Amino acid sequence: MLVGAAGFRLRAMNPKPAQTLLWLQAASCGGCTMSALGAEPEGLAEALRRAGIELLWHPSLSEESGAQALEILEDCRDGRRRLDILCVEGAVLRGPSGSGRFQILSGTGQPMARWVEELAGQAGTVLAVGSCSAYGAMPSANPLVEAVGLQFTGDDKGGLLPESFRSKTGLPVINIAGCAPHPGWLLESLMALTQGLLQAGGLDSLGRPRFWANHLAHHGCARNEYYEFKASAAQHSQLGCLMENLGCKATQAPGDCNIRVWNGSSGGWTPGAALGAKLAAPDRDVIAVCGDGFYMFGTPAPALWAAKHHNAPFMVVVYQNRSYTTGTLAVDRKYPDSYAAKAGYPGGYFDPPIDFAKEAEAAGAYGENVRDPAEIGPALQRGLKQIRSGTPAVISVWLPRLGQKD
Numbered sequence: 218m219l220v221g222a223a224g225f226r227l228r229a230m231n232p233k234p235a236q237t238l239l240w241l242q243a244a245s246c247g248g249c250t251m252s253a254l255g256a257e258p259e260g261l262a263e264a265l266r267r268a269g270i271e272l273l274w275h276p277s278l279s280e281e282s283g284a285q286a287l288e289i290l291e292d293c294r295d296g297r298r299r300l301d302i303l304c305v306e307g308a309v310l311r312g313p314s315g316s317g318r319f320q321i322l323s324g325t326g327q328p329m330a331r332w333v334e335e336l337a338g339q340a341g342t343v344l345a346v347g348s349c350s351a352y353g354a355m356p357s358a359n360p361l362v363e364a365v366g367l368q369f370t371g372d373d374k375g376g377l378l379p380e381s382f383r384s385k386t387g388l389p390v391i392n393i394a395g396c397a398p399h400p401g402w403l404l405e406s407l408m409a410l411t412q413g414l415l416q417a418g419g420l421d422s423l424g425r426p427r428f429w430a431n432h433l434a435h436h437g438c439a440r441n442e443y444y445e446f447k448a449s450a451a452q453h454s455q456l457g458c459l460m461e462n463l464g465c466k467a468t469q470a471p472g473d474c475n476i477r478v479w480n481g482s483s484g485g486w487t488p489g490a491a492l493g494a495k496l497a498a499p500d501r502d503v504i505a506v507c508g509d510g511f512y513m514f515g516t517p518a519p520a521l522w523a524a525k526h527h528n529a530p531f532m533v534v535v536y537q538n539r540s541y542t543t544g545t546l547a548v549d550r551k552y553p554d555s556y557a558a559k560a561g562y563p564g565g566y567f568d569p570p571i572d573f574a575k576e577a578e579a580a581g582a583y584g585e586n587v588r589d590p591a592e593i594g595p596a597l598q599r600g601l602k603q604i605r606s607g608t609p610a611v612i613s614v615w616l617p618r619l620g621q622k623d
C-alpha cells in the first residue's frame with residue numbers, strides 16, 4: 218500500500234532498483250526546494266533514499282559544481298547516464314524574443330530553456346515542481362521575460378514543451394503545483410512513480426496528481442459547519458464561514474494543505490502573528506509572550522515598524538534567559554559522543570545579549586528591559602498604556618540562564 222488520502226504516509230513496500238533524479242532550478246525563488254527540504258518526518262534526503270531514488274544533482278544541495286556538475290548534466294543529456302526523473306523548479310524564461318538568453322545555465326553558455334528541452338527528451342518522467350514551473354506563475358507577471366511553464370502557459374495547454382509532449386514513460390509533465398508545493402505532494406508523487414502507480418489517468422486537467430488535487434481546501438476547513446448552515450462571519454476574528462462577506466475562495470482551491478502537517482512546529486513567528494492579530498481585532502489589546510530566541514528569529518523590527526506605521530500596536534513580553542536549548546542541552550543529550558559534547562562545547566548562549574528595548578526604539582516602538590521582579594507589573598502597565606495610545610511596546614524580562622550561572 219503506498220497512497221491514501223489524508224492519512225498519507227511515505228512507505229516504499231517494494232523498492233525497485235534506484236531511480237535517478239536530476240533537479241534543475243530555472244526562474245525560481247528557491248522556495249520549492251526549501252519546501253521539499255522540510256519533508257517530514259525524516260527530511261528530503263532520507264525520504265528519497267527510502268523511495269529508492271538517487272539524487273544525481275541538485276544545484277543547491279549537491280557538492281558537485283562547475284565542471285563536475287556539467288559532466289552530470291551532459292551525461293544525462295547525451296544518454297550516457299540514465300535519467301529516470303527530471304524535476305524542474307521555476308518558470309522557464311524564453312525572452313528576449315524567444316532566445317531564452319535571459320537565463321543562461323551558468324558555465325554552459327546555453328539557455329536554461331534549451332537544457333530543459335533536451336533533458337526532458339531523455340527523462341523517464343518530467344515533474345514541474347511548483348506553480349512557476351507548472352504554469353509560469355510569478356515570473357510570467359512580467360511579459361518581457363516571456364516566462365512559461367513546462368507544458369502549460371497559465372491554464373492554457375502548451376508551454377516550453379508542446380501539449381503533445383510525452384516523456385519516455387508516456388506521461389505528460391506532472392505538475393506538482395503550489396507556491397510552494399507541500400513536500401508531501403512531491404514525495405508521494407515520486408514514490409508513486411517509482412512504484413508505477415501514477416499514470417496519466419491519475420492527473421487532472423491541469424496535470425496535477427488527483428490524489429491531492431481532487432481535494433478542496435474547503436473540505437478540510439474547521440469552519441465547514443458554519444458554511445453548511447450559512448452562518449457567515451461579518452469580520453475577521455468572528456466565528457462563521459468566511460466566504461460570503463470576507464471573500465474566502467477555498468471552495469474552488471484544490472489542495473489538502475490544511476489537513477497535512479506542514480513544517481511540523483516552528484518558532485520565530487510571534488511578532489508577525491501579533492501584528493496579524495491586531496489587524497484582525499483592532500479593538501482588542503494584543504499581547505504576545507515569547508522566549509528571546511524565537512523573538513530574535515522572528516526579526517521583530519519589521520513587525521514593530523509596520524505596527525507603528527499602520528497603527529496596529531501590539532505588546533510583546535520577551536522572556537530573556539539568553540540561552541538556547543539546542544546549544545545548551547540538546548546537543549549533549551542527542552549526540553553524547555559528538556565532538557561538541559566531548560570538547561565541552563558551551564554553545565547556546567546569546568552573550569552579550571541583545572538590548573531588546575533599544576531595538577524596539579529603533580523601530581519606533583516603546584521598549585523596556587526589566588531585571589527587578591518588582592518592576593514587572595509596573596512595566597507591563599506602562600507597555601499597555603503605550604499600545605493603547607498607538608505605540609507598539611516590548612517589555613523584556615530578565616531570567617536566569619539555562620545550565621550556567623550568569
Ligand code: SF4
Nearest residue numbers: 246248347348349396
Ligand atoms: S512556485 Fe513559489 S516557491 Fe516555487 S519557485 Fe515559484 S515562487 Fe518560488
Ligand code: SF4
Nearest residue numbers: 438444458459465467
Ligand atoms: S468557504 Fe472558506 S471559510 Fe467557509 S467553510 Fe469553506 S473554506 Fe472554510
